[in-house]
Amino acid sequence: MATEARLPIWMRPEPGxxxxxxxxxxxxxxALAIADADGFEAVSMRRVAAELGAGTMTLYHYVSTKDDLLALMDDAIMAEVLLPDEALPRDDWRAATSLIARSSRDAFFRHPWALEGLRGARFGPNGMRHFEQSLVAIEATGLPPRERLALVAILDDYVFGFVTREVGERSERTTAEGTEWDEEAAFDYLEGMIDGGDFPAMRRLLGDGDRRAAWADVSAGWSDRFEHGLAIVLDGIELLIERRRADGAPPPLP
Structure with a gap:
């Protein structure tokens, strides 16, 4: 039988x-405020206690371990992801999953350190509520349980993958000294590499004329690439639904 110290914090009562x-x-x-301001590495039991105006041992009265603190942080972010139940259309899986995806993206953009820093944090009640909302949203596809679960995972993978890449790109735009990198020099270097002949696909993409103008053209609308990619994922789900219907799968739920 598990001891109280090993139970998830959600299964233990708050101090009585x-x-x-x-x-x-x-x-x-x-803890979230500390991580947002100074980075995830700045979060410690001592620092959280100091910000609360308490002693470290006092904080341990409320939170037994650092793992418990991470679980609380993770669940607080998942609370930001949650949408009011009345905001989710139950008869339009595409609209519902889009709302959830955007809310997830926005929450993790507010806390860009969380995807890496809170990896492996214990699942909490708000995480379960998010999962429930996702299941309700995808339920209207009428697909069988195994495929519904897979689609929830695919949508999460898309959102988390997009956020991870976007956060990484934002970080790369700034040097270790905190100054913006020289985009002109970087593009000159890129052109030199292309002209060297080692990157024929890039050359075909940008041509041999004004490559800066060509890049501006092919990357137009990239600021909306989250929505573009999400639409492609959802289009794929629609094709799956049509295929299952053709195979005699049950219709979507009313």
Missing amino acids: TRRPRFTRDQIAAT
């Missing part, structure tokens, strides 16, 4: 004082 000095929500919000 009539008026606890701190709540788990306060502790999580404080």
Whole structure:
């Protein structure tokens, strides 16, 4: 039988004082604020306690371990992902999954350190609510359970993959000294590499004329590439639904 220390924090009651000095929500919000301001590495039990105006040992009265603190942080972010139930259309899986995907993207853009820093954090009640909303949204496809679960995972993979790449690109635009990189010099280097003949596909993409203008043309609308990519993923799901219907699968739920 698991001891209390090994149970997820959600299965353990909060300190049994009539008026606890701190709540788990306060502790999580404080930890998130530290990570947002100074990076995930700055989060420690000592730092969180100091920001709350408490001693470190006092904080341990509320949160037993660093893993518990990470679980609280993760669940606080998942609370930001959640949408009001009335905002999710139950008869339009495409609209519902799009809303969830955008909300997830926005939450993790607010906390760009979280995808890496909170990897492996224990699943909490808000994470379960997000999963429930995702299942409800995809349920209207009428696909069988195994495929519905796979589609939820695919949509999450798309969102998290997009956020990871976008955060990485933003970081790469800034040097270690915190100054913007020289885009002109970088493009000159790229052109030299293309003209060297080692990148024929890039040459075919940009041609031999004004490559800066060619790049501006082919990358036009890239700021909306999240929506473009999401539409492609959802188009693929629609094709899957049509194929399953042709195979005699049950119609979507009413």
